[in-house]
Amino acid sequence: MTRQEILEKTKKVVYDCMPELKGVEIDEDSVINTDMGMDSMNFILVVCKLEALFDVKIPERQWNKLSTLGEVVDAFEKRINK
Amino acid sequence: MRFSSFRALLEYWAGQTPYAPALLCEGETGPRAVSYRELAAAVERRAEELRQTGKTCLALFADGGEACVVTLFGALRVGMQVVMLSDDLPDAAAGVLLAYTDADMIWSLDGEREAELAPFLTAGVENGRGRLLFFTSGTTERSKAVVLTEQSLCSSAWNGSQMLPLTQADTLLCLLPLGHVFGFVCGLLWGLACGAAVALGRGARHYGDDWDYFRPTAVSVVPALLGFLVKHRLFNRELRCVLIGAGSCPSELIEAAKALGVRVSFGYGLTETSSGVAISTGGDPYAMDVCPDDTVTIAPDGEILIQAPTCMMQGYYKRDADTRAVLVDGVFHTGDLGLLDSDGRVHITGRKKDMLVLPGGTKLFLPEYEARLSAALGTAELAVFLEKNGAPALLLQADPAEEKAVREKLRPLMEELPRGEQIGKIYFTDKPMPRTATGKIRRWEIQKEDGQ
Numbered sequence: 001m002t003r004q005e006i007l008e009k010t011k012k013v014v015y016d017c018m019p020e021l022k023g024v025e026i027d028e029d030s031v032i033n034t035d036m037g038m039d040s041m042n043f044i045l046v047v048c049k050l051e052a053l054f055d056v057k058i059p060e061r062q063w064n065k066l067s068t069l070g071e072v073v074d075a076f077e078k079r080i081n082k
Numbered sequence: 083m084r085f086s087s088f089r090a091l092l093e094y095w096a097g098q099t100p101y102a103p104a105l106l107c108e109g110e111t112g113p114r115a116v117s118y119r120e121l122a123a124a125v126e127r128r129a130e131e132l133r134q135t136g137k138t139c140l141a142l143f144a145d146g147g148e149a150c151v152v153t154l155f156g157a158l159r160v161g162m163q164v165v166m167l168s169d170d171l172p173d174a175a176a177g178v179l180l181a182y183t184d185a186d187m188i189w190s191l192d193g194e195r196e197a198e199l200a201p202f203l204t205a206g207v208e209n210g211r212g213r214l215l216f217f218t219s220g221t222t223e224r225s226k227a228v229v230l231t232e233q234s235l236c237s238s239a240w241n242g243s244q245m246l247p248l249t250q251a252d253t254l255l256c257l258l259p260l261g262h263v264f265g266f267v268c269g270l271l272w273g274l275a276c277g278a279a280v281a282l283g284r285g286a287r288h289y290g291d292d293w294d295y296f297r298p299t300a301v302s303v304v305p306a307l308l309g310f311l312v313k314h315r316l317f318n319r320e321l322r323c324v325l326i327g328a329g330s331c332p333s334e335l336i337e338a339a340k341a342l343g344v345r346v347s348f349g350y351g352l353t354e355t356s357s358g359v360a361i362s363t364g365g366d367p368y369a370m371d372v373c374p375d376d377t378v379t380i381a382p383d384g385e386i387l388i389q390a391p392t393c394m395m396q397g398y399y400k401r402d403a404d405t406r407a408v409l410v411d412g413v414f415h416t417g418d419l420g421l422l423d424s425d426g427r428v429h430i431t432g433r434k435k436d437m438l439v440l441p442g443g444t445k446l447f448l449p450e451y452e453a454r455l456s457a458a459l460g461t462a463e464l465a466v467f468l469e470k471n472g473a474p475a476l477l478l479q480a481d482p483a484e485e486k487a488v489r490e491k492l493r494p495l496m497e498e499l500p501r502g503e504q505i506g507k508i509y510f511t512d513k514p515m516p517r518t519a520t521g522k523i524r525r526w527e528i529q530k531e532d533g534q
């Protein structure tokens with residue numbers, strides 16, 4: 001799977017989980033924190049849906065280090081294409 | 083029943099209802115029950131293994147699983163001091179805490195972590211029998227350890243069972259981290275003290291489906307988790323009781339939970355009092371009845387004072403001056419502001435300390451947190467406050483055009499913190515922070531300016 005495909009799927013999951021972001025453009029540089037409206041529970045929901053979608057797991061101890069959408073994509077890309 | 087130790091609790095129920103489920107865990111085809119008799123026996127076996135190590139102080143990375151619970155009870159059974167640590171604690175902070183608390187043994191499901199932290203182990207502790215150390219907030223390397231005992235925790239669980247009784251037909255879902263005293267007492271001990279079954283939640287990934295899996299009748303949650311559960315309407319139809327604690331909860335959220343058909347109670351307590359001091363049992367979730375073992379009075383300046391002889395901490399570990407500052411002649415000065423109504427019920431009205439309580443239950447001690455931000459950014463002209471949604475935000479004297487550079491400077495610090503404690507929005511100002519004559523930040527002016 002290409003990085004672009006992973007990014008697009010990730011964005012779709014974020015929009016599905018957070019309908020309040022409709023109309024807001026997000027990209028790899030978007031900081032996924034409460035500034036965007038993503039609290040810790042929403043983050044867990046997004047990661048769990050992505051894990052199910054891509055059939056890989058990101059260790060929970062690494063979750064705190066994922067600051068931007070691009071870093072989420074990096075984490076999944078590394079494991080999907082292993 | 084009132085118990086003085088976990089051993090007494092387990093032996094009692096193993097004798098009374100040996101085949102009743104004590105724990106429900108993840109199984110191959112569905113929940114797997116561990117009976118009270120099986121749990122008591124497993125604890126004895128584990129205790130013997132731990133006895134043979136000759137170790138005296140166990141640092142437990144509490145993941146909330148069956149092995150964790152058995153090891154915890156087993157360690158206390160053989161007189162070890164147990165240090166309760168969050169499973170997501172970064173290694174750097176964990177190393178500092180191991181040295182501070184005199185740990186000479188680590189338990190974690192993560193073998194790599196045990197190896198990485200081995201150099202921080204100490205020679206152990208004398209006279210640690212029956213002591214559990216919990217941390218006052220999110221466990222950072224600067225946290226204070228609160229010394230509690232099996233007896234104080236059992237008393238706290240008894241308090242809870244008197245206010246909100248469970249029966250042996252109940253299943254209490256344990257979702258919260260056992261490394262925090264609210265999660266430990268209200269997620270685990272409350273159920274065991276009543277002889278109910280405690281379903282050990284399968285971790286954050288299963289917040290959405292543990293309900294269908296375990297079919298609980300009761301649960302303890304923090305406000306952030308409640309918001310998630312209500313938003314996604316996750317409660318199962320058997321659920322009848324939700325206890326909220328560890329932070330203030332918006333009334334609309336409580337009403338939304340009630341509308342789903344469950345009884346909602348709100349609890350007030352602190353790590354220093356082994357958790358619960360007052361719990362709402364009537365229609366108003368913010369009017370809390372004081373638990374039987376506790377006495378609440380209000381100081382002339384509005385501070386809530388607590389006497390709780392059976393539940394009170396022994397003190398802060400190796401920090402006598404800090405202990406003396408808050409525990410005076412058996413009276414604990416909470417730093418919270420409140421009032422007692424005509425029926426003697428407690429209402430919380432605010433905070434006296436420079437502290438924020440986040441929706442996830444974690445406390446942010448502002449002077450310490452802001453000092454770390456200042457060190458990262460090279461300026462003291464900043465302040466942290468909570469937005470209406472409970473997210474920590476930063477007010478900074480700087481040019482808004484520098485936001486990207488500011489976030490980069492903050493990144494190493496943010497990566498050390500759980501997501502709920504990380505700075506969300508950054509507000510920029512061209513003015514210095516408003517301060518008192520003694521240099522303290524006038525926080526109320528900041529909140530006012532933000533329109534909150």
